[in-house]
Amino acid sequence: MVFFGGAGSAGGWSGGGGGMGGNLRPNSLKRSTDGWDDDELGSVYSHRVVTRMAKMIAPYRFRLFLAVVGVLGFATMTRISVLAVSGLIGAATDGDMDRLNRWGLAYIAMAVLSAAFFFIQMTSTGWIGHRLLLRLRKDMFAHLQKLSLRFYDNNEVGRVMSRITSDVTSLQELMTGGMLTILGDVVGIAISVGVLLYFDVRLTLVTFTVVPVLVVTMAVWQAYSRRAFVRVRQAIAVVNANLQENVSGVRVIQSLSREDENAKRFDNINRQNLNANVNAGLLSAAVTPAVEVIVATATALVVAYGGYRVMNGHLAVEGLVGFALALQMLFDPVRDLVLQYTQLQRAMAGGERVLEVLDTKPEFEDDPNAIDIEDISGRVDFNHVSFNYVDDVQVLADLDLHVEPGETIALVGQTGAGKTTITALISRFYDVTSGSIEVDGIDVRKITHASLAHRMGIVLQEPFLFSGTVYENIRYGRPDATDEEIREAAETVGAHDFISRLEEGYGTYLHERGMNLSVGQRQLISFARAILARPRILILDEATANVDTQTEVVIQRALNTLLAGRTSFVIAHRLSTIRNADRIIVLEHGRIVEQGKHDDLLALGGRYARLYRMTYEQHALSSSANGDGARAGSSGNGHGNGHTPALKPAADPAR
């Protein structure tokens, strides 16, 4: 099922993995030890889950009442109908036509009532169940929108997905199906027992010796089958992950001629899945016959002992028949209750996981007195800003930076110097740890998120598009933009040409987030998207890093138009982009170590100059070494190595 597909399960047990943090980080969801959330069982009763759900279900209390009435009525009617059968037979053997007809009418009444109650039960539980599911999903999604990026930094998408899909579903099933089924089962058993006792107390006691056997059998079976079904799910997840990888990597596979080897491996994985399934099938196939033999034993007891009692005059024939029929109805709910036990455990665990998300406090929300900013000039001030993602690792340290409206700022520094953090703080993706950031003199914490976002334009290294048309994607930041404006924006960034060449132009649907486009093309669209939103402050975070040379040329040409009159923050590896900035900020370990214009900084002969030199030095050297290698064939090796020592000292600081 597509919906549950990406839910963090594929390939999950393949171990390995340095990339995963434990549960230590703040804002991070708990992780079960084996990574298979879905199979974790909780306790049968979680007070927290039940009370919270009770609150959620409260608005539907009338429907709930109806549902309970339906369940009780249906359970009762089906079970007391054996009285009618017994009554009919009794009347027939006694030759009492009137009584026979009365029982017949009563029987019909029971049948009609039973159908009516069933209808009430079905409609009410269905309504509550689906409503609750809708409500839970909406609530969770709304809550997820409020959580800051810190939450998303710490939790993989798949894990969050599975909470809003499978966990929510299992919780809902518990609230409606589960609880009411249990109620129906319990009431059903009680009534069945009552009917049996009504017919014959002794016979009831004798046949009940079978019940413990049934319960134990089911419980043992369930313990085994649970493990078997977990294995089935893991096996199929591995099969699917392998298949998916095979499809995505088919070009590599063919170019490396790996088909035969892969076929062997897949067959192996596929066979493990087959075996897991056949094993589970074995268990399923075994349980029904076992239960039936137990039920048959009970029937045999009724026949032998009950028949004996009939002959001794303790029981009428019709009583015996009624008893036998009522007994048939006893075992189903008993069986079902045993199965519900695990369902309850699973649902409670799912409920805990749902609540864990719902109870994750948003790091920050709009201040109640926050204001909307309309037209701003684009002045940005960092006043002694410090920031850390994790408690003890400082990313920005007492950073003071004042940017005039319209200024283009280039941020330079090694990975981890804090460049991206600076841009993320302006957009208030995170809150500063100390100090403040002001836009046009207003603290960003006093500005509504929506109005701040509308003044900003951001282009990230990895262009992220949504499934939808090109129009919809460019319009993303300004939903009221006209088609004409969209085309203009696309023309400004040089995206119009390739978009017009697409099959349906701007109406082309981008599948799987635009995976049918090249990275460069996707980046051009995200440029158009940013520009259409008419930002006053523009952030380009390695925006051209992944695009091909041609696209980069296109973007470079557009860049002048884009930056003109806007406050801009540019992070780039290519120095040509940086050279034209009004001011270059050189960062090291979260501090500004140098700032100024390109030529001034070069003249300064400090870190920037060294960084700049390194880039070109390396270029010159590798270029010549490469030239050697290519031309001189094998002898180039010695030559190339000869250059390495000269390079090392220069390159080392780059790390």
Add this chain to the structure above:
Amino acid sequence: MKGRKLPVTIRLLSYAWNYKGRLALACLALVGLTTFQLVGPQLVSYAIDTGINPHKVDGGFEVDGSTDTLLIAALLIVGAAMARGVFQFLQTYTGEFVAQRVAYDIRNNIYNHLQRLSFAYHDKAQTGQIMQRATQDVEGIRMFMSLGVIRLVYVVVLLIATLTVMVLTSWKLALVTWIFIPPTAAISIVMTTKLRPIWLEVQNLQGRLGVVLQENLSGMRVVKAFGRENEEQAKFDAEAQQLFNYSYRTNRIQATFGPILNGVWAVATVATGWFGAYQILHGHLSVGDLAKFMLYLGMLQMPVRSIGFVTMFWARASTSGQRIYDILDAESAVQEKPGAPDLAHVTGHVQFRDVSFGYDAISPVLRRVDIDAQPGQVIALLGQTGSGKTTVVNLMPRFYDVTGGKITIDGTDIRDVTLASLRRAFGIVQQDVFLFSATIRENIAYGASDATEDDIFEAARLARIHDFIMTLPDGYDTWVGERGITLSGGQKQRISIARTLLLDPKILVFDDSTSSVDTETEYLIQQALAELMKGRTTFVIAQRLRTVKSADQILVLKDGRIVENGRHEELIALDGLYRQIYDLELRDQEEAFERERERLAEVKGEPETAIAGGGD
């Protein structure tokens, strides 16, 4: 690919036919199961009528049986249940086994077929759709096998057998009971027919909701950057509401038909009981017989009510099967000639002779291209996006087949040799490196599974990635890809270079654009590439001046034609398209390079040649 004309369900059943022994066993077990199922109520009836023997005497009923008979009946009941259990187990297990085997076979077929379909197929196919077929549709067929086919046989056998026994006992009562069975089955079929399209829609909507959710979560940075939370919420709510509407509709259908089905069945039971009681009263029927009828009726309820589902599995199987055969029947555009020999002892002489290519008939991508790449030469391909550079390199390993002309390697037409041997001659380093979820070791040895540890280490050393790998806690056994460590673009690229080195190909293809990497990494990649190019015919999709300048041939492509061909100096002198590209894109690099060279020469006082090397 025989039998393509046959109906899909027949073709699917032929998969099951491979296990006809097991199928026969399942059917036999089924007959046994039905027999002993019928015996149960019969024994109850026997116990009542013979064991207890209630009979009419003047003014009422009397019982006059024997406890011995009762005891025998009771034992027989348990015995029959055991026999029934054995058959039921055999039937369920064998049926499930066959269904699982069929799913296994189909999955294997899909997998193998997919990895042999040429690029042309994969260009058009969407991963999501293929996955849906390989998972949901295969599952649909498995359910069809176990619940559709075997279950259907069971229901039919059971119905016929019960009908026979009932008619033999009392044809009048049988008539009263059986009047209700066809309508029940019909209602059940109507219900599932109504439900099926809605279920499909629910499934579809679940998928859409999943996409909205997934995109929202993975694109959270963009959502927040544009302040679109409210619109996203509206989008999600609308989809969720739609899903609710449809799911609730399925519930309403079930809530309507369920009680109707229940009601009809209840009426059947009442009618049987009431009329049976009359028959007893008039002495036409025994108490045991009525009990037997009631028990049979209980036995029939589930099978009859599930007839609708059985028909649904058939309907589902035909659509699922159709989708699966869409994949299995797709023929690869690239076919190996029967009995083709291996391509052996390649020196690396590649020739394009009058080659044309188009993905479709209307728009040719390459037009009459001629290339002559001598062994060991470096060929740089240059041109705008869409000019055909990538196509040139994709045609050589036959990822696509030429539509006109031919390509030869050492004089042999590449269509005359086996695909595996042809592709083994090539080493391809793609721009977008794809690593598999496996250890680094396995990824490096991906194309050469028999490589020794020393080979792998050596390749990694040459690719300048060995030292990095050794710094990882698990070294070569470090898991990469999903759920493993995340490698940077530069690291991935070097692993892919190591992978290619290990293959020791005669002909090399790569794209020399390096994605965002720091200075040292870029240097390492360049070194690794230089290592790779030694002694091999190399085709480069060139992005960098350095590569272009050192190439033996520069091919400038425009609209699928080679418009210029020569060395750097020659083409500069020509003052054509190359010159334009050079001025526009490459010169920046050159100027910076020159400036730095001068400065370096100045600072370090080294002779110019030492830095420029043999470059120009």
